[in-house]
Amino acid sequence: MKEMSYQEMGLLDEEYAQITEILNRKPNYLELGMFSVMWSEHCGYKNSRPLLKNFPTEGPQVIQGPGENAGVVDIGDGQALVFKIESHNHPSAIEPYQGAATGVGGIVRDIFTMGARPIASLNSLRFGNLEDERVKQLFSGVVAGIGDYGNCLGIPTVGGEVYFNQAYQGNPLVNAMCVGLVNTDEIAYAAASEVGSPLMLVGARTGRDGIHGATFASEELSEASQEKRPSVQVGDPFMEKLLIEACLELIKEDLVAGMQDLGAAGLTSSIAESASKKGRGIKVDVSRVPRRETGMTAYEVMLSESQERMLIVPREGQEGRIAEIFDKWGLDATVIGEVTDDGIFRVYEGEVLAGEMPVAALTEGCPVYVREGLEPSYYQEYRDYNLDELPECNIDQALTALLASPNIASKRWVYSQYDHQVMINTALLPGDADAAVLRIKGHKKGVALATDCNGRMVYLDPYQGGMMAVCEGARNLACVGARPLALTNCLNFGSPENPYIYWQMQQAIKGMSEAARVLGTPVVSGNVSLYNETAAGAIFPTPVVGMVGILADIGQRCGMAFRDEGDLLVLLGRIREELGGSEYLQVCHGLEKGAVPEVDLEEEKRLIDLLVNLVEAGLLKSCHDIADGGLAVALAESSIRGGIGFQADWDFKGIRRDRVLFSEASGRAVASLAEEDLAAVRTLCAQLDLEITVLGRAGGDSMIFADNGSEFINLPVLDLARIWGEAIECHMK
């Protein structure tokens, strides 16, 4: 293999100088490689760390915030949820199937490394225009990769989101989230504490795959990126399944002092992370690392990102029992080194010292860059764009076109490729509701999970859009009756070296932080993915939120489908008319402009309380939040899911109908209820100072909209159901 220069490894001149200063000599090739991956954005968060400090991370429910493999929140009864979301964007752009599959594998390892049984996966995907052949290939490859890996593990993929927009052409986003369940007294942490303890490597053998994957993830995509296919790892879900079962057995028997998965930057990162927690040093001998290829150098072994490997520090005297358990599962565990007391990371190749450097220099020593953000000129220009002069378009056609838009249409083509029921906990299936709902066996409670982000809104107004992403996540949970507990996020942006992009990051994080603070949903884990750019430009800033919440009584869970003829339909929250950033503007007017509807966080918080209270009291028959496509699409989706039409008729008070029907302003939901419950619902709304509007009734075979008695939409449910249901399948034929 041709040697790379430090620049090719992604290091700056001043960073190279800094390494020379730390070592008091020039680094050798191995040391240089180890520094470069640890100091990549992907591992070191060198551009994002100062911004991430703004997130609220604490609360009475938080057992573990950022800093471990995943966040942990208390769900009562001595149980906790362990969860995190992570990106695998660049590998998926080059090799969609393996890139997405190993993205799932990586996040699942983060969860069981903490001693938790993974119980659900979700994802958040972005692709370019679905008319494009390459986009279709990426989309089908990513979905198959996620499905094949998760299905084989037997972890249900219960929810997620998929958006298509030109902004992601060439740079798709693949964010995978995993949620685990653990007893609070069995949570495992990643520290290598006892001096002299052996380091055991278990799982797959080490190959040359994925070398410099972390570096590759921290640069823009270009024509040359295709040549980096060797940086994409290859997944083996069967091996991962064995690792899950074996590692959870070790933790049940309390045999390990520390456990760390091997992800980005492979052995280098997992060893450095384990040692740094307690200020320990490490001695590792690469000649003991089992290989799948011959002739590998120390550099290649230390930087390999071969998947399905775990590092284990046994409790004293437990090596024998650990070996027995691994043997039961047909896995090889090898002692490759030991914990030392001097804080130095020493790499040996047999007897020969191949490299040495302070552990802390690799981890905390990573340089941090506080950059200046600059407001881009598009921001004011698009904000001020005058939407009053938009021509009125045919409203029937607009509704039909929105339901056919891949961003709104049924995602059945996607989720039918994911096993979403294995583990028999899934109590609301994909497509049934705004969030996935899982039971916790043996308990009355349930948990709800969702991922959300509208990248277009964040692009047009990163501050408002960042708030919207958090609000939508929390609102999705509240619609099923779950109280939001905490969130994880995956911050996908372009290059932070571009001051306009840095501004997007600053503003979005500010908005997310404020929303998380007001809604009481701290950020307990996350991942940053920068340099999401191609020659054509940066992606829409896409800070994806993964929200978890809890239902006090799973028996009360609420889906989105209308249930009974004659039920009243109500809007909870205000009639809004802001169209900025809406799917309607894009689909019907070809515009991605306008002022983003302002978020009122206090109102949102009250709405979430209202929804949870209503569902818990059994007052709602269906509930669906208003987001993509606005009020009209929310009603249409509930109608299609329930196979029941509706007649909506209220006074538009002279406001343009397209504004009222298609505004995506947050803080609102559409619900159906039995007429006799209306008074009780009104009372709860009044108590929380929230507006309620009776929109009409469920019933019949058509979707009918009228403005004060004058009908202006009348479309058969079956026709719209077909259009909505088959739109993505038609594209993929």
Add this chain to the structure above:
Amino acid sequence: MKFGVVVFPGSNCDADCYHVIKEVMEQPVEYIWHKENSVAGYDALILPGGFSYGDYLRTGAIARFSPIMPSVTEFAEGGGLLIGICNGFQILLEAGLLPGAMLRNSSLKFICQPVYLKVNRNDTPFTNQLKADEVLKVPVAHGEGNYFCDDQTLQSLKDNGQIIFTYCSEKGQEGLEYNPNGSLANIAGICNSKGNVLGMMPHPERCAEGILGGQDGFYIFASMINWLGEVGK
């Protein structure tokens, strides 16, 4: 009356079957690790779904060589009740306990969705708590459920009444549009000629409790328990 759930490396519906037998059917049940070599003391065995050995080579092709399989075969040949669900069905085919083979789904995609099944016979150990021609709603989740066999085998399956479940519409009408994987003769589940070994692609353990959206699967396990009770008298 004791059930055993055989666990192969890569099985992933083992815990689901165990839960249903223990908590829903309230019967004694134990896991049987694939390296064991006896099934003595069990009245019924379940080969669960999942991806035994990662489905590498061919679904079920490696699992059939597991140390436990000779005693599973002996148990079946002696008339013991044995049900293979999804990957378990694939293993039964590879082990020769049921005739035929599995091909990839005709869509070439993994498919997870509810399907409707017609109960062709209700005089078997697995269907005696159901009505003949009753339609069940049961989820499938597989990439290789496209059952295939030669004409002669198909004819003998038909002649012997071994086709227990076929894919159909909600109203019980058979047709390719209701068949999720392209299987021959809309086959979803078959039994051996003696009737004590059943293989089925759909997952009855996923619909044995109301909270999961349906309870039709309950009656398949209830049939087994009823049959074991009758035999035991």
